[in-house]
Amino acid sequence: MSLLAPFYFLGAAAIGLPILFHLVRRRPKQRMAFSSLMFLRPAPPRLTRRSRLDDLLLLLMRALAILLVAAAFTRPFFRSAASTQWEPPGRDLLILVDTSASMRQAGVWDDVLETVEQTLEDLKPQDRVGLMSFDRQPTTLVDVAIAADELSHADAVVAAMKTLQPTWYDSDLGLALATAADQLNGLGGEQARLSRKVIVLVSDLQSGSRLDMLQSYPWPPDVRLRIEPTTPADSGNASVTVLEPTEEPETPGVEPDPQRRVRVFNSPLSTAAQFTLHWVDAKDQPLDTASVSANVPPGEMRVFRMPTQPADAVAVQLVGDAQDFDNRSYVSAPEPVNKRLLFLGDSSAEPRERLSYYLQQASFDTALQTIQFEKLSPDAAELETLSVNEVALVVVAEPYSNAAAERLDDLLRAGGRVLCVLSEPVQASSDAQRLINRLTTGDTSSADEDVDENEDDDERKRAIRIREADERDYSLLVDIDFRDPLFSIFADPRFSDFSKIRVWSHRTVEVDASSDWQTLARFDDGAPALLRLDVGDGQLLLLTTGWQPTASQLALSTKFLPLIARMMDPTAGESKPRTQYTVGDPLQDAWRAFSTWQGPDGRVETIRPTATDMTDWFATPGLYHFAGDGLQQTVAFNIDARESETQPIDADKLETMGIRLSSHELTDEQLAEQKRQMRDVELEENQQWWRWLVLSALGLLLTESWWAGWRARRLG
Known part of the structure; x- marks a missing residue:
């Protein structure tokens, strides 16, 4: 027999009360007449040494009643041998191994292997185990629910760990934990219902890992997280990152700064503060250039300027850090490409009155591209084979040709840029109107004909009409859209003054108010000066005056070169080509x-x-060389800068996001004791021996009362 509350048996000590009452000398019940009590003192009953008890049977009944009541409070029950046998339920363990770039710290991966090996050794026969690795994406290597062919789960994990190595990718811990929790929570079957589900996280817990997924993820209540942190040989870390070139103001004649800026970050746990920066070549050999001394206190980040990059330099090396996985930052300069500036037209014999003269004299070469000026006939067969990659801009001027429109149509819709210049009076502009309408709508009607009413509505809206503007001494450029990328270079008040450019003659272009034509600048009489229309993937620009001295002062102003250069840039100079990417970025x-x-x-x-x-x-940091169709480009890939933030996060931060940690979980011994107590309560509730004990005590008390009364009447 077992007792559910054995401490209540202390109440059996009350058995001494009946004995005490039987030994107390009581006040006599009979009264006798006495002459006077004034000289006597009252005396209470007191114990006396008696050699025997008066009524043993009555005493035994009272003592036994007290024992039965005390036994009832202890809630006794009978425990069978089967009820004492209990084995703790099996566990479903999913080992989650971090393979991001920060796991390349010295000593970390050896710690990972030891931790996984120890976890497998602690498995019990009823446990199941799986393996999942993660960096920017989680990957299931051994499924908990699916047994491996000819291998146990533990052996499958050992085999998978032999093929596992840290990658160069960044880490998304939040996504990995959510995926692992979903996998464990989704296990089916009776064993999964009874088992304890535990994620064993083996990671350095670096603070640069992303946790965004956990902000909105409802953590399953039956899944616990056990953290097995790994410790590097040196907890400090420093990293170097080459920054992209700054967006310097584009001013003609100003070359970009050839020095590259680098950022050095030093971990708060680092013990070093003095580092050295220098260029290295493709064979990892330092180059004979001046090195840069970098003093960065722990927990801080500073930017330094490197000497001009040598031609054979491929990366910046950081020296003085114990963890070298992020001590090199690869860099590639954009290689200049050769492009053509094509000009179609020019009927004037006087060189200074030709539009092409000013384009030919100007230089539009930059660090990113070399511009070669070429003058072609509007009927040249070469126009049919032009490639978007080789042509920066096509300028079309008088005389206009329908043949040129047909040849330029494919180039324009494939992403090319065409500038039509209305530099001549309106008497000769009917050809210009046909050419522009041909490029925009396919309409070939003359200046005197109405647009075909059977055309699509969108094509009718794109059609234009050209006429000569009213005669004036001169016109000025006003209402310029400096928010547009084409003119944003002039948005600064130092460069936004166009009032010194006088226009002697211009044309008036009539467009539908609901059309896609954009007016970027106007004359002071309200007529459009520069318009733009997106045609396919390309752009058609329309300038309603010329830049030769007889038409305007544009070619002689400081605005001419930057404006034409912006027209040749497909992004109008607003975006710079990236030369550095992060490991794992997709193909652009x-x-x-x-x-x-x-x-x-x-x-x-x-x-x-x-x-x-x-x-x-x-997947690997370094330089990648692209080639094809006569073009070449080199792109640098580096590890994510967040991987350098190696200081570990606090486990409490994960708990605040709703994750249930296994540190609050009962041990097998505690769980076994808890299960035993629950089974004892269940057995006691089923047997309920305390009811019989209480009934027995009540019956005994009734018998005791009857016996005491009967004996008192007999003695009396």
Whole structure:
């Protein structure tokens, strides 16, 4: 027999009360007449040494009643042998191993292997185990619910760990934890219902890992997280990052700063503060350039300027840090491309009255491209084979030709840029109107004909009409849209004054108010000066005056070169080409124009225009060389800067996001004791021996009362 509340048996000590009452000398019940009590003192009953008890049976009944009541309060029950046998339920363990770039710290991966090995050794026969790795994406290597062929779960985990190595990707801890919790919570079957579900996280818990997913993720109540942190040999870390070139103001004649800026970050746990920066070549050899001394206190970030990049330099190396996985930042300068500025037209014999004269004398070369000026006939067959990649801008002027419109149509819709200049009086502008309408709508009607009413409504809205403006001494450019990328370079008050440019003659262009034509600048008489229309993937620009001295002072002003240069830039100078990317970034659309690329390890891949499976193409930091169709480009890939933030996060931060930690979980011994107590309560509630004990005590008390009364009457 077992007792559910054995401490209540202390109440059995009350058995001494009946004995005490039986030993107390009581006040006599009979009264006798006495002459006077004034000289006597009252005396209470007191114990006396008696040699025997008067009524043993009555005493035994009272004592036994007290024992039965005390036994009832202890809630006794009988425990069978089967009820004492209990084994703790099995566990479903999912080992979640961090393989991001920060796990390349010295000593960390060895710690990972030891932790996984110890976890497998602690498994019990009824446990199941799985393995999942994660960096920017989680990957299931061993499924908890699916047994491996000819291998136990533990052996499958061991085999998978032999093939696992840290990658160069960044870390998304939030996504990995949510995926692992969903996998455990979704396990089916009776074993999964009874088992304890535990995620064993093996990670350095670096603070740069993303946790966004956990902000809105409802953590399953049956899943626990056990954290097994890994410790590097040196807790400090410093990193270097080459910054993209700054957006310097585009002023003609001002060259960009050749020095590159680098950012050095030093971990708060670092013990070092003095570092050295220098350029290295493709063979990791330092170059004979001046090094830069960098003093960065722990927990701070500072920016330094490097010497001009040598021609054979590929990266900036940081020296003085114990953790070298992020001590190199690769850099590539955009390679200049050769492009053509084509001019169609010019009927004037006087050189200074030709539009092409001013384009030919100007230089539009930049660090990113070399512009070669060429003058072609409007009927040149070469216009039919022009490529968007080789042509920066096509300028069309008098005399206008329908043949030129037909040849330029494909180039314009494929992404080319065409500038039509109305530099001649309106008497000769009917050809210009036909050419522009041909490029925008396919309409070939003359200046005196109405637009075909059977045309599509959108095409009718794009059609224009050109007439000569009213005669004036001169006109000025006003109402310029400085918010547009084409004119944003002049938005600064120092460059926004166009009042010194006088226009002697211009044309008036009539467009539908609901059309897609954009008016970027107007004359002071309200007539449009510069218009733009998107045609396919390209742009058609229309300038309603010329820049030769007989038409305007535009070619002689400081605004001419920047304006034409902006017209040749497909983004109008608003975006700079990126030269640095993060490891794991996808293939950019601009790179599909190349046919092959070669990685830093010498691997060569063919780029298919419709390729989609490219998840592991850029998995290693270094320089990637693209080539094809006579073009070349070098792009630098580096690890994510967040991987350098190696100081660990506090586990309490995960708990505040709703994650249930296994540190609050009962041990097997505690769980076994809890289960035993629950079974004892269940057995006691089923048997309820206390009821019989209470009934027995009540019956005994009734018998005791009857016996005491009967004996008192007999003695009396």
